[in-house]
Amino acid sequence: MTAPVDPLATSSVNGSSASSSQFALPAATNQPVPLIDVGRQNGALAGELDAALRRVIEHGGYVLGPEVKTLEDDIAAYCGVEHAIGCASGSDALLLALMAADVGEGDEVLVPSYTFFATASAVMRVGARPVFVDIDPLTFNIDPAELERLTSERTRAIIPVHLFGQAAAMDEILDFAVTHELTVIEDAAQALGAEFRGQRVGSIGDIACFSFYPTKNLGGVGDGGMVTTRHTRLAERLRMLRVHGERTRYYHEVVGINSRLDTLQAAALCVKLPYLDRWSDERGARAARYQELFSKAGLDRVLGLPQAAAERRHVWNQYIVRVLDGRRDALRQHLGDRQIGTQIYYPRPLHLQECFASLGYVEGSLPLTERAAMETVALPIFPELTDEEQRRVVAEIAAFFAS
Numbered sequence: 001m002t003a004p005v006d007p008l009a010t011s012s013v014n015g016s017s018a019s020s021s022q023f024a025l026p027a028a029t030n031q032p033v034p035l036i037d038v039g040r041q042n043g044a045l046a047g048e049l050d051a052a053l054r055r056v057i058e059h060g061g062y063v064l065g066p067e068v069k070t071l072e073d074d075i076a077a078y079c080g081v082e083h084a085i086g087c088a089s090g091s092d093a094l095l096l097a098l099m100a101a102d103v104g105e106g107d108e109v110l111v112p113s114y115t116f117f118a119t120a121s122a123v124m125r126v127g128a129r130p131v132f133v134d135i136d137p138l139t140f141n142i143d144p145a146e147l148e149r150l151t152s153e154r155t156r157a158i159i160p161v162h163l164f165g166q167a168a169a170m171d172e173i174l175d176f177a178v179t180h181e182l183t184v185i186e187d188a189a190q191a192l193g194a195e196f197r198g199q200r201v202g203s204i205g206d207i208a209c210f211s212f213y214p215t216k217n218l219g220g221v222g223d224g225g226m227v228t229t230r231h232t233r234l235a236e237r238l239r240m241l242r243v244h245g246e247r248t249r250y251y252h253e254v255v256g257i258n259s260r261l262d263t264l265q266a267a268a269l270c271v272k273l274p275y276l277d278r279w280s281d282e283r284g285a286r287a288a289r290y291q292e293l294f295s296k297a298g299l300d301r302v303l304g305l306p307q308a309a310a311e312r313r314h315v316w317n318q319y320i321v322r323v324l325d326g327r328r329d330a331l332r333q334h335l336g337d338r339q340i341g342t343q344i345y346y347p348r349p350l351h352l353q354e355c356f357a358s359l360g361y362v363e364g365s366l367p368l369t370e371r372a373a374m375e376t377v378a379l380p381i382f383p384e385l386t387d388e389e390q391r392r393v394v395a396e397i398a399a400f401f402a403s
């Protein structure tokens, strides 16, 4: 274990070099700063969570109990969409969405490579082929200009990911999908509450997938997921597919899977959903504060800072900066030594993963994706992150670049 850095030592390092005086910014604390601390949020709600979980334990409807229906109705209303279907995880939500849309053997699905694994693994699991699309370097989301070139007569669907909490370019993606008759499956796992032109994600494409993994913006106390859709026929299929393809118990119309949202998780999520918009605003305030602190310290010349693109509500599931001088890994080491949590989302793009080698991608296939994987680092952001902690993160980064 490394001793926490002395904040005074940090400022004297800055002060010792005239050329780096613009980086001078005393750290306000020398406590560890976690990348995320879900305990602060859930701890503050412990009384409400305890009561909600105890009610489930007592009523006994552990599988698809009343809280699941309540959460489905609440999420549907929140997203402005007709149907919401709870399932076991965000990964299963993607799998169920593809199954409901009848994507399978011989089909191709357009997906980003710069995303969490499940976006593409779901495509493989239904027997279809992921076709990886490079990113818009500013938003990290699918570049719509690439779609035409990558579409064939086998292309059946597209999965835009609203990465890090910001909606993909849904206007261009929808236009393209209509022209080519593609099903649009939003991977909104990181983006509940994000908006594109005033419209909530989850209501924009044909189907959308959410995750309630504890570190998502609405996090459960374990795994959970949800699929939303405005199509009644798809909603009916999704409800069947999550219970082994049955409408009537033990009579199976199609081959489905077992993937249900636990009532206990739904109960916890019902407690938390009313706070979501406040938390999203608090995340946004912390992103704005980083922008201000980094600019003041002159660090916006060595760091590419994330921006909310026009006409979007960004909900900041992650705060991702680019390290422009090639020293990303050294910066991470520096911060780790000082007990500041960071992460790389994602260090190896999906098109270069071993399990997808048969698809034939090589280094250089998606240059902007590969560059992002080498340059970016996630810094601590969550609603309960304090101003002192943010100032410490920025001060330690300043100290790194001053050295």
Ligand SMILES: *Cc1c(COP(=O)(O)O)cnc(C)c1O
Binding pocket: 089, 090, 091, 092, 115, 116, 118, 119, 161, 187, 189, 190, 210, 211, 212, 213, 223, 224, 225
């Ligand atoms: C978290 C995540 C998923 C998967 O959700 P799980 O609930 O962890 O299975 C899928 N896609 C993206 C973009 C994610 O961030």
